[in-house]
Amino acid sequence: MSSVSRAPSSIVLFGPPGAGKGTQAGNISRVTGKPQVSTGDMLRAAVKEGSQLGAEAKEYMEAGLLVPDEIIIGLISERMMHDDATEGVLFDGFPRTIAQAEELSKITNVSLVIMIQVPDEDIIDRIVGRRMDPRTGDIYHVKFNPAPSDITPRLVQRKDDTEETVRSRLDAYHDQTKPLSSWYNEVSKDSDLRVISVDGRGSIDAVSKLIENEIGS
Numbered sequence: 001m002s003s004v005s006r007a008p009s010s011i012v013l014f015g016p017p018g019a020g021k022g023t024q025a026g027n028i029s030r031v032t033g034k035p036q037v038s039t040g041d042m043l044r045a046a047v048k049e050g051s052q053l054g055a056e057a058k059e060y061m062e063a064g065l066l067v068p069d070e071i072i073i074g075l076i077s078e079r080m081m082h083d084d085a086t087e088g089v090l091f092d093g094f095p096r097t098i099a100q101a102e103e104l105s106k107i108t109n110v111s112l113v114i115m116i117q118v119p120d121e122d123i124i125d126r127i128v129g130r131r132m133d134p135r136t137g138d139i140y141h142v143k144f145n146p147a148p149s150d151i152t153p154r155l156v157q158r159k160d161d162t163e164e165t166v167r168s169r170l171d172a173y174h175d176q177t178k179p180l181s182s183w184y185n186e187v188s189k190d191s192d193l194r195v196i197s198v199d200g201r202g203s204i205d206a207v208s209k210l211i212e213n214e215i216g217s
């Protein structure tokens with residue numbers, strides 16, 4: 001007797017820096033059962049560890065530039081060999097170039113791309129006010145999502161969340177990452193890939209609901 005098997009497939013969470021990808025990823029991961037794979041988190045862990053890869057990546061990250069594709073592809077290829085990745089994962093902040101997307105298509109089947117849209121003029125405020133709890137990884141915002149007062153003293157700001165670096169990160173997004181949205185839209189015309197787009201300007205809960213409705217429909 002044969003049973004119908006569902007092919008493993010991954011989800012890509014796409015959007016400019018500060019769109020709320022990291023914030024939304026936890027909920028999407030819970031709803032879909034796919035583990036979150038964030039290249040930004042993996043790179044920050046490598047920097048903290050002081051590995052050679054971390055030392056190399058650090059210079060690019062602090063300058064607001066993209067880390068070279070070879071380094072990123074190496075990290076992802078290794079990560080996709082872990083047991084929890086066999087049914088597909090939720091990519092957060094990857095791919096960020098067309099070359100990365102092309103390599104990714106050789107490693108896993110991407111069935112859904114979720115694009116979170118936030119206009120440039122909102123990005124700087126969103127990123128510069130962002131703070132992280134180093135103990136839990138939870139992300140807060142001084143104005144839009146303040147942390148409870150007992151947690152506030154231990155919050156940290158990411159080194160690359162300063163206004164100057166954010167401007168470089170936005171340039172990198174427009175030059176190298178944004179073209180991927182048309183690329184994925186083209187791919188979706190000749191395949192089963194679904195591309196959905198949500199307005200990322202609402203509250204965290206409102207955006208989560210929009211995403212859940214789109215995923216479920």
Ligand code: AMP
Pocket residue numbers: 017039040041043060061062064065066067068072092093094095096097100160169
């Ligand atoms: P994120 O946490 O996703 O905002 O990433 C922080 C920084 O890590 C970015 O500004 C890049 O320097 C680097 N980075 C993360 N993911 C990638 C990627 N897929 N390709 C190139 N650089 C990346």
